[in-house]
Amino acid sequence: MASVGHWQYYLQLSSEQTSQPVQIIGKVSSLVIAEQNIRFNLNVTQLDGQHLIFSKTFRLSWRDPAWKIQQGQQVKLLVKVKPPHGLANEAGFNYQQWLFSEGIIATGYVKPHVDNQLINDAKTIRQSLLNQMLAFELPHSSWLAALTFGYRGLLQPEDWHLVQKTGVAHLIAISGLHLALVASLSYVLIAWMGGGLISRFYSLHYLNLHYIAILLTLFSTLTYSALAGFGLPTLRAWLMLLLFSTFFLRNKNLGAKSLILLSLTGFVVLFPLSIFGLSFWLSFSAVIIIGFVFWRWPVKKGGFSLRALLSGMIKVQLCLTVLMLPLVAWQFSYISIVSPVVNLIAVPIVTMLLVPLCLMAVICLAIKPDWALELFFLANLMVSYGLKFLDFALKLDAAYFNLPALPPAVWFLVFLFVLCSCLPSFWLNKKYLWILLLPLVSHVITPQTHTWQIDILDVGQGVAVLISKNNRVIIYDVGASYPSGFNMADSVLLPILQARGLSKVDLVFISHGDNDHAGSLPQLLKGIQVTQVLTNQDNCQQGLDIVWQGLSIKGLWPDNALKYNDNNGSCVIKVSDTYHSILLPGDIDQSIEKQLLDLHPEQLQTDILLAPHHGSNTSSSIDFIHGVSPEYVIFSQGFMNRWRFPRQEVIDRYQRYNPLLFATSRSGQISFFVEYNSAAPITVKTFRNDIYPYWYAN
Structure with a gap:
């Protein structure tokens, strides 16, 4: 793994290649459906005219593509990329670690340019089949695309919520369970058809039908893996099938433990980065637990009986649910109560009926499209009833419950x-x-503490600050929301509040209406109870004076937000106890800083300062820095943002007074732990250096 780590660092782009646009040639490796605002992976073989010995995977977005991007196309593009980077907070999806586990070494966007061209329009069979299926315009085509082709890009956030909270997320992507089904069906069909053929011709009697069926099953399951885009869960299952078949054909006895260990070893050697993804651990954990179940409660020998089959299924499902519970609760901070019952019904229906139906429909796409339409229509009907069942299960009392994050x-x-x-x-x-x-x-059991905590969250180019004490919280600004639907409430704020076991927010302060400060407010209000919202248009103004659990919250600006532009009308507040404080100034510029110095010369002094306007050169004047005299300064801005915040001139001005400088783009979430009404020094922790300091995630 040390070797793999060095190899990955060797493959990274140089600073010159990430500081200016580069021209690349490569092949599209992602299934792509949308015609606008698309996102896709590209296996790059040529970079700025230089042929690469090893291809590099870029993840790109293209707002208005010049042609319809499809998997398999060879393209030439002008792109602006940066090293793989993601938001770094105590809860929520770790995008940067996921990029690393997928082997993606750069992310960026395609720039409009006359030299952008489609070199080869050859689409993959998988893309062509998916296009044919989507052309039928079935109501639940997004689910059918996931079940049939492993393409989940059409599923909406509410769809994911439904399958995750009912515990059936593993069924909507092609996985080892589906491959095992295909292997079983392939073997039975090949043996049945082959047996009928061989029995009619004496000259074929020397053939070992058993061996032929196994070899052809390996080929059919590999084809099925290709249909799923060679997803890692499918490849894991195929590797285990290959090992089992190899040892079986060589008449070597291979126990379950040896099979699992050899598969584990082989997969780590072939796909070492996959161990940094959660899917790897969930898959092998499930396989080990199933092995444990059959060891602990072995199947008694005897003839087939429906009772024995149902008993075995119930046993495996219950044990999987119970033994996987700690891992799922640790990673996702919730427990699904309905999951065992839902899976007991859904697993056999999906694997024995729905998936075979979809596979037959795919085969018919190439032979008889009319038959494919009928089969997909039937599958769509089954999905419709299945979704109604899942909705019913999710609406049951105590269908699931959230848990705080625990060590x-x-x-x-x-x-x-x-x-x-x-x-x-x-x-x-x-x-x-x-x-x-x-x-x-x-x-x-949450104890009462004498500490209050300030968290400046990593929300990219924007601001979101949590101030918490005794399991209660207030928020200053909520980060941005984007046209794609991605927003900082769902991706950062709500996961953190859930991880801390909080179900209510006492106060939300919105400094001003810009998207990077207030954009996620609707999603926050939808996701959690908020007692009161204060904006610069109403109560969050000069003269505000609130005492919250002994902490003083004072509004220093504006006197009237309507007199100023959005930035200069920002609500400026100071939160303090007897000894320590933080100043939150929004996006004010130097003209407002000067007025604040005249109005509140002593109240501006603070220990912690969130740098005004993300470190813009229009803010943070020398007089303001001197008047505030902060011990800690935090710049909340996006990684390699287009405005180059924080500006070097601003950093130089702060460094004259020697405060400790932090940037969320470099440190991730920055947390300050303050002893209430105590002169004890403030403790500081950053996500990337203290909370999650692992090389593969940073």
């Missing part, structure tokens, strides 16, 4: 408790196992 060690002890409860007694005295749950109970 991995706590969930490991919970897992030990569940595992030991399932094991035979041996020397264990199970009545003492409850001791393993004590850390869980102690973390659920």
Whole structure:
């Protein structure tokens, strides 16, 4: 892995290649459906005229493409890219780690240019089949695309919420479960057809039908993996099938434990970066748990019986749910109560009926499109009833409940408790196992503390600040929302509040109406209860004076927001206890800074300053910096943003007074821990250096 790490760093682009547009030639590797505002992966083979020995994967967006981008096309594009980077906060999706696990070494966008051209319009078979299926315009084509081709780009956030909270997310993407089904069907059909053929011709009797069926099954499942775009979950299952078949054909006995270990080893060697993705751990954990179930409760030999089959399915599903619970709760901070029952019904229907139906429809696309339409229509009807069932399950009382984020060690002890409860007694005295749950109970009970916490969140080019005390919270600004639907409330604020076990926000201050400060407010109000919102148009103005849990919140500006432009009408507040404080000035410029110095010369002095206007050169005058005299200064801005915030001149001005400087683009979330009404020094932690300081995520 050390070698892999050095290799990945070697493949990174140079600073020259990320500081200016570059011309690239490559092949589109992603399925693409949309015709505007598209996002796709490109395997780059030529960079600025230089042929690459090893191709590099770029993830690009293109607002108004000059032609319809499709998987398999070879293109020549002028792009502006930057190193892989993502928001770095204590909760929410770690995009940067995901990019690394996928081997993506740059992200960026396509620039309009006369030299952009489509070199080769050859589409992949997978893209062509998907296009044919979508042309039928079925109501649930987004679900059929996920089930049939592993393409999930058409699913909406509410769709993901539905399948995640009911515990069936693993069914909507082509995975090992689907490949096992295809393998079984292929083997049975080949053996049945081959047996009929061989029995009629004496000259073929020397053939080993068993071996032929296994080899052809390997080929058919590899074809199915190609249909899924060679997704890693499918490749993991195919690798296990290949190992099993190889040892079986060579008459070598391979136990379940050896098969899992060899598959694990082979997959890490072939796809080493995949271990940094959660899918790897979830997949192998599930396989190991299934192996454990059959070891602990072996299937009794005997003839087939429906009762035995149902009993085995229930046993496996319950054990999977219970033993995977600590891992799922640790990673996703929720527990689905309806998941075991929903999976017990959904798994056989999806794998035994819906997926085979979709596969037959795909085969018919190439032979008889009219038949394909009928089959997809039937599959669409099944999906429709399935979604109604999932909606019903999700609306049940206590269908799922959210959990606060707990340390991995706590969930490991919970897992030990569940595992030991399932094991035979041996020397264990199970009545003492409850001791393993004590850390869980102690973390659920939230103590009152004498510390208040300030978190400047990493929301890209924007601002969002949490101030919390005794399991209650207030928010200053909420970050941006974008036309694509991506917003900082859903991706940053709400995950953090959920991870901390908070169900209510006391106060939300909106400095001004710019998108990067207020854009995510509607999504925040939809996702959590907010007691009061104060904006610069109403209560968040000069003269505001609130006491919140002993902390003083004072409004220093504006006197009247309507007299100024958006930035200069920003609500400026100071939050303090007896000894320590933070000043939050929004996007004011130097003219307002001067007025603040005249109005509140002493109140401006603070320990922590959020730099005005993200570090723009129009703000942070020398007089203002001197008047505030901060010990810590934070720039909240986007990575490699187009305005080059914070400007070097601004940094130079701050450095004259030697405060500690932080930037969210470099440090991620920055957290300050302050002892309430105490002169004790402030403790500072940053996400990238202290909370999650792993090389593959930074």
